Amino acid sequence: MTPREPRTSPIVPSYGESSLADLSASILASMTGDVAANVLGLPGAGRVCLLVVDGLGWELLRGHQAAAPFLSELAFNSRPLTAGFPATTATSLGSIGTALPPARHGVLGYQVAVPGTNRLLNALHWPKDVDPLAWQPKPTLFERATWAGIPAVHVAPAAFADSGLTRAVLRGAEYRPASKMGALAAETVAALESSERVLVSAYHGDLDAVGHGFGVSSPAWTYQLAHVDRLAEQIAQSLPFGAILYVTADHGMVNVAPEDRVDADTEPALREGVALLGGEPRARHVYAKPGAAGDVLAIWREILGERAWVASREEAISYGWFGPPDDSVTDRIGDVVAAATGTTAIVASHAEPHETAFAGQHGSLTSAEQLVPMLTYAAP
DSSP: OOOOOOSSOOOOOOTTTSBHHHHHHHHHHHHHTOGGGOTTOOOOOSEEEEEEETTOOHHHHHHOTTTOHHHHHHHTTOOOEEOOSSOSHHHHHHHHHHSSOHHHHOOOSSEEEOTTSSSEEETTSOOTTSOHHHHSOSOOHHHHHHHTTOOEEEEEOGGGTTOHHHHHHSTTSEEEEOOSHHHHHHHHHHHHHTOSSEEEEEEEOHHHHHHHHHOTTSHHHHHHHHHHHHHHHHHHHTOOTTOEEEEEOSOOOEEOOGGGEEETTTOGGGGTTEEEEOSBTTEEEEEEOTTOHHHHHHHHHHHHGGGEEEEEHHHHHHTTSSOSOOTTTGGGSOSEEEEEOTTOEEEOTTTOHHHHTOSEEOOSSSHHHHEEOOEEEEOO
16 A cells, blocks of 8 residues: 655745845845845845844744734734754754855754764764864855954854854854853843944744743743743844844744654664664654665655655755755765654654653744744834
8 A cells, every 4th residue: 555645745945035044145145235145135234133043933923922022023024934954953053154055054954974984963962073164164154244344243152152063154253152141132232232344143042942841832931932032122122223133043843742753763664774863853864774775765654654754865855855955965864854744753762862752843844843033123
């Protein structure tokens, strides 16, 4: 019997039109006057702040307007962007930090294979023997800004200052540590006031952490959203004259119930022919043993059926999931790529007990995960 394909269609990211990479490219272009690169048509400005709220999906914001009145008012006349695939922090920060789609910057997921080895690179816990600059050698947004004579500042928790991901995709910016909301607002405003021309990015990650732990729309998550709303409002109200604030996110999130979890560590067929299981529960990179890719693809399609969009590497690239390909990084993509539909999660309870336990998950090609805000506030 032929397994049924998912009834719904994936949200393929709008690379080159309205993705996170296009937001970054347009911000820099709006500051340099490069009209051709400003695909979003952003207004010119000398001082710009990009606030990235980890986990603040467009649908979540629209569904919780009472908790976030300031952001919701900004959203009223705005339209969302697509995050990129996988819809996960490392990949999206790569797109924001380089103004390139994932298949160009090469940070292709939470965990991807290191080509030529039998191990995974975890982009949030970077291995010391993998050079971040060799893994992602293309110029970052911040390097390009400084080359254009625009100072660049990145404000984020101190723990990330020298991480492999920061060095790979955010290098070139002055790093100002701020681990608490008050400090984040203060350091961001101070950076904007430091020069008449400056590009400032600020990152806040607690909403995502609460979503993973308690689930989105939970009381804890809703209270945290209210704090995020106040953070954005404080920065907006303190902008120097002529500055512009953009607010976006790296991905949305869905809640995954225990019965919606397919466990690759207790379903032996999902490990047949598999050398490495990468990615994360909503977006899997499956690396096959030599000669087994076709069988792995068939098995994963049969077992998951309507619970995931399952494609070969070549199909996923041709569908445009990762954006226009750079042949130097495509071997980091799984032989098989599985993007979960609905609220399914493809967990690995033995290998990934921490991630398996998350109440909220993200990574896939659903609208709840792909659509992120692009909110604008201009100082009078």
